[in-house]
Amino acid sequence: MGTGGARPGRTPELLVLLCSVGAAVAAVAQPFVLGRTLDLLLRGDDTARWLLLSAGLLLGELLLDSLTSLFTGRCTAGWTAAVRSRAFAGLLGSVPDRAREFSPGDVGTRLTLNAAAAGGAPAARAALAASLVTPAGALMALAFVDVWVAACVLAGLPALALVLRAFARDSGASVAAYQRVQSEIATRLLEALDGAATIAAAGTAARERERVLAPLPELAVLGRRMWVLHGRALGRSGVLVPLLVLAATAVGGLRLAAGALSVGGLLAACRYAQLAAGVGGAASLLGAVVRGRQARARTLELERLPALAYGTRRLPPDGPGALELRGVRVVRDGREVLRADGLRVPGGATAAVVGRGGAGKSVLVAVAGRLTDPDEGQVLLDGVPLDRLSRQALRSEVAFAFERPVLGEGTVAEAVAAGARRASPERVRAALGAAGADGFVRRLPRGDGTPLTSAPLSGGEHQRLGLARAFAHAGRLLIMDDATSSLDTATEHEVDRALRRSPRPGTRLVVAHRPSVADRADLVIWLEEGRVRAVATHRELWHTADYRAVFAAGGAGAGPSRVRRPAAERARP
Numbered sequence: 001m002g003t004g005g006a007r008p009g010r011t012p013e014l015l016v017l018l019c020s021v022g023a024a025v026a027a028v029a030q031p032f033v034l035g036r037t038l039d040l041l042l043r044g045d046d047t048a049r050w051l052l053l054s055a056g057l058l059l060g061e062l063l064l065d066s067l068t069s070l071f072t073g074r075c076t077a078g079w080t081a082a083v084r085s086r087a088f089a090g091l092l093g094s095v096p097d098r099a100r101e102f103s104p105g106d107v108g109t110r111l112t113l114n115a116a117a118a119g120g121a122p123a124a125r126a127a128l129a130a131s132l133v134t135p136a137g138a139l140m141a142l143a144f145v146d147v148w149v150a151a152c153v154l155a156g157l158p159a160l161a162l163v164l165r166a167f168a169r170d171s172g173a174s175v176a177a178y179q180r181v182q183s184e185i186a187t188r189l190l191e192a193l194d195g196a197a198t199i200a201a202a203g204t205a206a207r208e209r210e211r212v213l214a215p216l217p218e219l220a221v222l223g224r225r226m227w228v229l230h231g232r233a234l235g236r237s238g239v240l241v242p243l244l245v246l247a248a249t250a251v252g253g254l255r256l257a258a259g260a261l262s263v264g265g266l267l268a269a270c271r272y273a274q275l276a277a278g279v280g281g282a283a284s285l286l287g288a289v290v291r292g293r294q295a296r297a298r299t300l301e302l303e304r305l306p307a308l309a310y311g312t313r314r315l316p317p318d319g320p321g322a323l324e325l326r327g328v329r330v331v332r333d334g335r336e337v338l339r340a341d342g343l344r345v346p347g348g349a350t351a352a353v354v355g356r357g358g359a360g361k362s363v364l365v366a367v368a369g370r371l372t373d374p375d376e377g378q379v380l381l382d383g384v385p386l387d388r389l390s391r392q393a394l395r396s397e398v399a400f401a402f403e404r405p406v407l408g409e410g411t412v413a414e415a416v417a418a419g420a421r422r423a424s425p426e427r428v429r430a431a432l433g434a435a436g437a438d439g440f441v442r443r444l445p446r447g448d449g450t451p452l453t454s455a456p457l458s459g460g461e462h463q464r465l466g467l468a469r470a471f472a473h474a475g476r477l478l479i480m481d482d483a484t485s486s487l488d489t490a491t492e493h494e495v496d497r498a499l500r501r502s503p504r505p506g507t508r509l510v511v512a513h514r515p516s517v518a519d520r521a522d523l524v525i526w527l528e529e530g531r532v533r534a535v536a537t538h539r540e541l542w543h544t545a546d547y548r549a550v551f552a553a554g555g556a557g558a559g560p561s562r563v564r565r566p567a568a569e570r571a572r573p
Contacts, residue, residue, distance in 0.1 A: 012075035013122045016068060020130030023064035026057045028137035032145070033057060035268030042263060072123040080119025084111055087302040094305030097332075097372045102302065105187025110302055114179060114295040121292025128285040142269060146261050149269045152251045171229045171287060175294045178222040181215050188212040248273030308373065311388035315397055319382030320347020321476030321507035323368060327377035330363055330530075338363045338530045341377070345507055347476070350520070352512035352538070355527035356550055361511045362481055364527065368509055369398045369479045381477060397475030403482040405466025412441055412455060413448040416468045427472055435467035480510045489516060515551045526550075 037050040088111060091099055102110075142149055192199065192208050199208050252269040255261035261269065323345040330338040338360040345351045353361045366372045367379055370386040379386045386394060407415040416428050428448065432438040440461050444450040457465070470478060512518045518538040526534045526541060534541060541547040 012071055012078055013126050015071040016075050016123050017126035017130055019064045019068040019071060020127050021133050023061050023068060024130055024134040024137060026061040026064065027134055028141055030054065030057050030061070031138075031268040031271035032141060034271070035145070035262075035264035035266075037264070038267055039262050039264035068127070072127070075123040075126075076120045078119075079122050080116050083118045083296070083299050084115040087111055087115060087299040090303035090305050090307075093307045095308055095372050096366070098305050103183075103187040103190075105185075105190040106183040107302070108190070109179070109183040109186045110298050113182060114298045117291050117295035118299050119292075121289055121296060124285050124288035124292060128289055131285055138273075142273065145265050145269050146252065146255055148255060149248050149252045149261075149273065152248050152273075171226060171290050172294060174222055174226045174229060175291050176297075178219065178226060179294060179298060181219045181222060184215050185212065185219065188215075245270070245273045308370065309387070310391045310394065312390055313384055313388045314390065314393045315382050315384055315476070319476055321397075322347040322382055323477060323507055323509070324380045324383075325368070325377065326380065328367060328374040328379065329376040330360075330367060330372075331375045336530055338367065338374075338527075340364065340532050343525065343532055343535065345509065345523070345525075347382070347507055349522040350508040350510060352510050352518040352521035352524045353527065354512050354518055354524050354547075354550055358529075359527040360530040361527055363530075364525070365479045365481050365509055365511060369400055369477065370394060371400070396473075398477045398479070399470045399473035399475065401467050401470035401478070401480045403463070405463065405469065407452055407462070407465055407469075409452060411446075411449050411451055412444065412465065415452055415465060416448070416472050418469065428468075431468040431472040432465075434471045435464045437461065437464040437468050440464075474506055476506045478506055478508045480508065482511045482513065489514070513551075 033050060033054045037047050037054060040047045040050060091102075091107065139154065189212050192212050199205055249270050252261060252266045252273075256263065256266045325340040325343040328338065328340045328343075329336065353364055355361050363372075367374050370379065373387060381389075381397070386398075408418060410418075413425070413428050416431055429438065432441055432448065441448050441450075444455050467480075470480070510517060510521060512521070512524075515538065518524050521538065523535060524538050524541055525532060526536075526547060528546075534544075534547075
């Protein structure tokens with residue numbers, strides 16, 4: 001089932017199979033025992049032993065059916081949990097760029113509905129295998145009772161097999177299409193929920209409802225097709241089975257009239273004909289197996305997402321955090337979205353990444369912090385290629401802060417310390433102070449011990465906690481991907497000052513949309529259509545009209561600050 005995550009093993013499935021086979025054996029034995037009992041009764045012989053055996057078989061079949069239901073539930077629960085866990089692990093461990101190919105609604109559908117259907121497939125597969133034991137055993141027992149009746153039943157079984165084969169072939173495509181449309185509706189619904197405020201403000205609720213529900217007619221068509229295929233299989237088998245049983249009964253009657261078959265034998269033969277023809281009843285189990293197989297294919301796409309491979313090297317001790325991109329090239333959907341060669345950021349410097357929308361800013365910082373690997377070239381930190389570092393060495397020295405951080409659950413302090421090494425209470429408090437979050441955190445009911453669920457946070461406060469987490473992590477490289485967009489200019493300036501006063505400020509790569517952020521940086525990396533157009537200070541680049549146009553300058557306030565910062569503050573460590 002792939003790699004990663006727990007799996008329940010084959011024991012639950014084997015138990016379902018054994019109990020189902022046991023119940024099938026008991027069901028196959030009963031007609032012979034009942035027929036033998038009837039013959040003994042008609043002759044006036046003692047039937048006590050056979051009656052006890054018949055009762056025992058009946059009770060055994062009931063007990064085994066109950067155990068089958070119990071083990072089926074356990075098997076389904078275990079496999080559903082395993083499928084969901086492994087798909088989720090594959091999603092979280094994948095390269096973020098590849099994971100973004102799946103929309104949230106699609107991921108939710110795969111992890112819920114599809115995982116549940118896939119989890120039920122092993123038990124359905126075991127039950128299907130056991131369901132074939134009954135007709136096979138019944139056919140062999142029927143041959144023992146009367147070979148001519150067995151031949152009659154055997155002649156009709158290929159028609160039933162063809163019905164099942166056609167059902168399995170046709171339903172697979174319908175199930176896959178149905179699951180795809182389910183995901184599309186879920187995706188549209190989550191998009192609507194995410195933009196609920198905008199929809200309400202714009203008064204477009206009716207139009208949005210139509211957009212979300214637009215795939216419903218297609219879903220209805222596919223659903224009806226699935227039920228038509230299922231009903232057609234059951235209907236055809238429902239016609240063939242009685243005809244087959246009727247033919248077997250007629251042949252058995254003739255054999256009885258000829259004296260070649262007893263009354264008890266006729267009873268057993270009729271019952272065995274019904275059991276042998278019961279292969280047509282496997283359509284429901286076959287449908288569950290087909291649905292589970294298609295659903296498993298969808299969860300496997302998450303499970304098998306490519307993950308970043310790590311090396312074993314460590315960074316040199318006390319390195320300044322010098323960053324270099326050599327011959328880096330990133331291609332997405334056949335289009336080059338980033339090319340950077342010979343790009344260097346000195347250790348301890350703050351570099352602002354500037355460019356219009358789609359210029360490649362987020363791609364650059366993702367490559368610089370190894371959230372993704374370039375298609376060509378290398379990224380080096382203190383002279384060591386990032387792809388040769390161990391996971392611990394990389395993630396302990398490279399920290400990220402994002403525009404919309406995911407804080408998870410727990411307390412404020414736990415959210416800030418999550419994933420950081422040596423995140424002592426003092427370090428957490430220092431990180432909160434550096435992010436300008438200590439003020440509103442102190443006003444919370446229990447300070448940094450307040451559960452996040454009890455801390456109503458504004459967008460800016462939420463972002464500041466994300467910054468604090470990054471600062472608690474920060475080693476020699478801190479990457480801020482639009483991480484101060486929700487902060488006012490004064491708070492943003494205070495955050496910058498706090499970082500520069502840090503005992504080990506390290507190297508910083510900051511995606512900048514405000515000219516004030518670029519002005520405070522030691523250098524600016526100006527991107528245009530995925531290429532590095534220039535690397536210089538903000539003041540030097542400001543003389544270029546194209547650079548000023550990046551910020552859509554509306555007045556003098558957009559330019560470089562007239563007040564120079566103290567030299568000590570601007571100095572690189």
